[in-house]
Amino acid sequence: MPVSSIIPEKFGEIFRSGQFEDIYRITSDDFQQLVSLSEFVDLSASFNEGVEHYDLEFKNAFLNFDNYVWIDDQREKAINVIFDKDHQIQGLFLKPYIKYRDSDNILTQNKYMMPVKGEWFIFWGGTNEFMNYHYVYENQRYAYDLVKVKDGLSYQDTPTDNENYYAFGGEIVAPANGKVVMVVDGMTDNIPGEMDPDHPAGNYVMIEHANEEYSLLAHLKKDSITVKVGDDVKEGQCIGTCGNSGNSSEPHLHFHIMDSDDLEKGKSIRIQFRDGYEPIQGDTVFNK
Template identity: 60%
Template sequence: MKKFSSQEEVIDIWLREGYEKVYDATSKDFQKVVTLEQFIELSTSFNKGVKNYQLETKTILQNLTHYVWLDDKREKVVVASFDELNQIQRFYIKPFIAYPETDQQYTKNKYIMPIRGEWFVFWGGTNEFVNYHYVYENQRYAYDLVKVQDGQSYQNSPIRNEDFYAFDEDIIAPADGKIVKVVDGIKDNVPGEMDERNAAGNYVVIEHANNEFSMIAHFKKNSILVKSGDTVTEGQLIGRCGNSGNSSEAHIHFQVMDSQDIVYGKSIRILFKDGNEPIQGDTISNK
């Protein structure tokens, strides 16, 4: 990196009004959208009253390194994404949205991830920058999981579902329970296309103890092996990963709710059996 000794120091230079230096490190695409004058004006206004910024998360995703910093009052957030050449591809600022009350309320049951083998957390965590679901009460603590090899979720080219490592992989029950809803028969999308009318695609809802309900979505068409009323045990095969619903590539959406209603039920932060709290960028597995 020519202008900085490390990516992490960018935030301090920016706070000390080194706006032009930071702007010079941004990509041409960024500079087409935001002029230097706009960048300085927005930055100056945003930094008023801020003493310092602390690193909240650092994740690596799709060949970009993403930094999320919060100010000392945890009211403002700065996000910067660097490419492999240390150029800033994304830099955005906004008020920080947090739900500390529900962040502290975990499920009463302990769960496992509904997967076999090694998977990658594409979305997950307790802020909207590592988990886009977070701002939606009915999905706040959901996870989107993909399979990755050498930094990519697909082999060859991302044209066919079969090119994606997650497609047709086993999906298992995250805990003992009873199947209360199954939707199947929805076709898998062509990669890059989405079916917004059937957002969850093919999905399963399982009722667990303590009035908790897990939902697993985006199954492969006609791959679900259970029906409403069936009892399942933790780790039992229930279907295969697909690309149905509001999905651009093969992945699994997993969440736990206080109701079987996927629209109006409230998402609950998941207590995992292994004690981990995975976030975006983490590799997870069930042995």
Template identity: 45%
Template sequence: MKRTATIWGMAAVLLVLPGLAGCGRTEAEPSSAVSPAPPAASPDAEKEAKFEPENLAALFLQGKIKEIYSRFSPEFKKDVSLEQLSELAGDFNKDVRAYKLQSKLPLGDGDRYVWTDESGQKGLTAAIDGKGVIQGLQFVPLKTYPASDEAFSRAEFSLPFRGEWTVFWGGTNVLLNYHYEHESQRYAYDLVQIKGTSSYTGDPGKLESYYAYNQEVTAPAPGIVKAVENGRPDNPIGQTDEKNPAGNHVIIDHGSGEYSFLAHFKKGTITVKPGDKIERGQLLGRVGNSGNTSEPHIHFHVADGTDLFGSKSVRIRFEGGAAPKQGDVLKGVR
């Protein structure tokens, strides 16, 4: 995956961060996950030694720009100057009293962090490796949709899996959930299995290396199967099927005009057919890599219709009032 930096008219500094694109990768390519450590000798050496990634947003708000910049990777420094970062900080921090950490997600050798201000209108995200090197930093004005954010589904849903999974994309802003800017999938979830800091073991070029691959996908609520696609091949790692974004999928009618979409199944593993009445927790099929995805995972969202792009996403009301977001580790119990 390409890792480049750019300036967005002083509205944001961006290093392209790895992620489940279109649904995509959950981490950087192993060979590019870590850059050389920052210079050891500097006037701020003592401060640098005490650097805690979780405190980056607080340092940013305090105006400690030189300290932050000293943690940039050499590659990032080539694209973003200290002067540019300082100018951006002055503009972006206006009227901000505090930033709150919203998410910490394992990312190769390090983690991806997301903070938002108290109003929810400004957000920061950073990719920081295990040595404390800042690989990417992005400042984004956030648009929110409070009316639909507070309009939950009538049906109550369970998690569509067994065992332990991590929310890679999920939440109510674009930094936590890239789907959020698209009305048709605003409240969608992309779910992966992560052990330690990785979603795979062994050769990342093999589907079988990914913990999520071939795991069971279960019905999140009772309903009637509306549509099924079961014949699309899994993409080899590094390829996607943009013409058939959902790949192998199941659409379930839960009544009251609400439909769940579960996508990216492994070819031939779906066990239900249109018209079947299903129960909560029933096996639907197994995780694959079909459709517009470059890594095995579960895509799950609820909408007011069966058209993937023409329907409106509905925020999911989970059992027990849970509101999962990026970085949360969830355990299916059924």
């Protein structure tokens, strides 16, 4: 049957059968500007070599898109496809399937709350790179990026002003009891779409918790931080507000737990949450 008439869950089967031209026809114009038909056919045929079948590993709703990942029978290759609501393919990635199982099995000794007040959306989070782009970087592997969303969008009106983003100015709180060990403030919030790679975390607060675990709360709003180095903080205490500073393209909170106060050399630790639920990309979290 024509690919345009199938449900997205059947993509793995269609791809394995070699119907690459049909698949290409339902990719977006932007995708076709990046990859020609002949390139797509050659890459896909090569990727299929040695594969008997693909299994749907997971799917989730991601703003106004549906995100699917298929894994081959040897669990060595992954196909990530992003469909819009009309089942047009907006993104398609063929990559090795990488899992860091040793670190996946190590959890924080402490239990934490998600360090926000109100309702927030998990933009990046999970234990593979398709749900969480941080996953391939040891120092950020189990990080979360959170935004606020209404009607499938993280902003109202135009996306060029920070004030139009629902997350901008949102209350950020301590994820557990601890002592503030590092504060950086005073950096200007970026114009949305622009980034500051020279200062990756932007304005941030680092808190030392029990068992030598450290939380990082990054990309905070300029001059919003309400704590200083040496302060003892309680779980749920406000430490600042969400901004768009540092290596950030839109207002959001970056949060992770690590085993050191060294941002570059510390290792990210998979988080145990106080409520027993580990959110992933596409989930909504809420704290009063």
